[in-house]
Amino acid sequence: MTTPRLDALVRDRLGLDPESLGESAFRGAVRHRMTARRVTTPEAYAGLLATDPAEWAALAAELVVPETWFFRGGRPLFDHLAGWVAARGSRPVRILSLPCSTGEEPFSLALALRERGVSPAGYQLDAVDLAAGHLARAAAGRFAASSFREPDPDPRPRHFRPTDDGRWELDAEIRGAVRFRPGNAVEPGLLAGESPYDLIVCRNLFIYLTPEARERVAAHFERLLAPDGLLCVSPTEAARLPRARFVADGPPAFCLLRRASGVGRVEALRGPTPRPQPRRASTYKNRRPAILGRGPSPSLPDPATVANKYREPPLRRPIPSPPPGRWPTPAGSTRRSRPTRTRPGGTPRPTGSACSGRSSWPAAGRTRRPARSATPSTSTRTTRGRCRT
Numbered sequence: 001m002t003t004p005r006l007d008a009l010v011r012d013r014l015g016l017d018p019e020s021l022g023e024s025a026f027r028g029a030v031r032h033r034m035t036a037r038r039v040t041t042p043e044a045y046a047g048l049l050a051t052d053p054a055e056w057a058a059l060a061a062e063l064v065v066p067e068t069w070f071f072r073g074g075r076p077l078f079d080h081l082a083g084w085v086a087a088r089g090s091r092p093v094r095i096l097s098l099p100c101s102t103g104e105e106p107f108s109l110a111l112a113l114r115e116r117g118v119s120p121a122g123y124q125l126d127a128v129d130l131a132a133g134h135l136a137r138a139a140a141g142r143f144a145a146s147s148f149r150e151p152d153p154d155p156r157p158r159h160f161r162p163t164d165d166g167r168w169e170l171d172a173e174i175r176g177a178v179r180f181r182p183g184n185a186v187e188p189g190l191l192a193g194e195s196p197y198d199l200i201v202c203r204n205l206f207i208y209l210t211p212e213a214r215e216r217v218a219a220h221f222e223r224l225l226a227p228d229g230l231l232c233v234s235p236t237e238a239a240r241l242p243r244a245r246f247v248a249d250g251p252p253a254f255c256l257l258r259r260a261s262g263v264g265r266v267e268a269l270r271g272p273t274p275r276p277q278p279r280r281a282s283t284y285k286n287r288r289p290a291i292l293g294r295g296p297s298p299s300l301p302d303p304a305t306v307a308n309k310y311r312e313p314p315l316r317r318p319i320p321s322p323p324p325g326r327w328p329t330p331a332g333s334t335r336r337s338r339p340t341r342t343r344p345g346g347t348p349r350p351t352g353s354a355c356s357g358r359s360s361w362p363a364a365g366r367t368r369r370p371a372r373s374a375t376p377s378t379s380t381r382t383t384r385g386r387c388r389t
């Protein structure tokens, strides 16, 4: 139900690689939108996309993977980033979370900063995502139990209050500390006019992008990252960054400096072949972040090596139930049951992960499903849902 034209449109406008999404998921999303718009041929639907920006938003909402949760990647990552921000000095530190999905990532940063004693006055935190629906959910600041998967320590007792509908509402000060903005990471005008960011966190986007789109996003990073700034990507994605532009440095993170001043982007791209990273890179813990900076000494490790070293391992340990009484149980809580939401076309589906049709929030004693492979095309897929990251 797709055509090369539709495929090319999605690659170009959204930067998404239909293969990484899963062929059946891609076809299903297009079919769903065609039905919703009463369009009978893919060619006609491609024509509709060409003229109707709202339809792009609707198709994008079908295609993107929203999976995220608080302190994803582990507390040590957020503690490290908060420490780095705290050490930056007196002026407000500028931070970008892209893509931010439903807000858990930037809010985790804000919470880690609070726990470090850094108030919102000490930083400016922009959070950008393509999907307006995700941003609306983020701004509402209410989260289901599935947003809390990092067990230690659970942020709810200190920073959330239970709501009547079984969710958890984030503290108002932290909600106000993040500025949510719509943006397409592959569009040329992304955050045009913004001052550089000291810290850019971009995780779990590259795995869905075409090589060409990755180049575009990397160029944005170069433009938007302060000379001595840090770029934090997920471990598997470090290897997908253009090798000449970002270099990695010692444990527990990759740290880079800007290339020598006066060297332009194009020249940087033509720079010397990067030397392989020393073996110490291989000793990093798999779940540690890759933190990248920009700098004069290109030494990004061989992508294939890094992809293997940093692939997130399957997490097989059971996720314990939250201890009873550790925080108040919301009245009528449905923490374990999956609410359904109705898609624009009327098809209900579970919120959260659609991987193999199972809940993304494992019940007590159940083992967590394996993390998504670094190679998207090998992921488990279903007709209506992808194996979420």
Ligand SMILES: C[S@@+](CC[C@H](N)C(=O)[O-])C[C@H]1O[C@@H](n2cnc3c(N)ncnc32)[C@H](O)[C@@H]1O
Binding pocket: 014, 015, 064, 065, 066, 067, 068, 069, 072, 098, 099, 100, 101, 102, 105, 128, 129, 130, 131, 134, 183, 184, 185, 186, 202, 203, 204, 205, 389
């Ligand atoms: C898997 S979530 C990652 C969220 C968060 N960074 C994390 O790691 O938990 C992927 C997000 O990327 C967003 N996205 C996909 N393509 C995008 C694009 N071209 N520009 C901006 N956001 C995009 C989706 O809307 C989705 O919210």
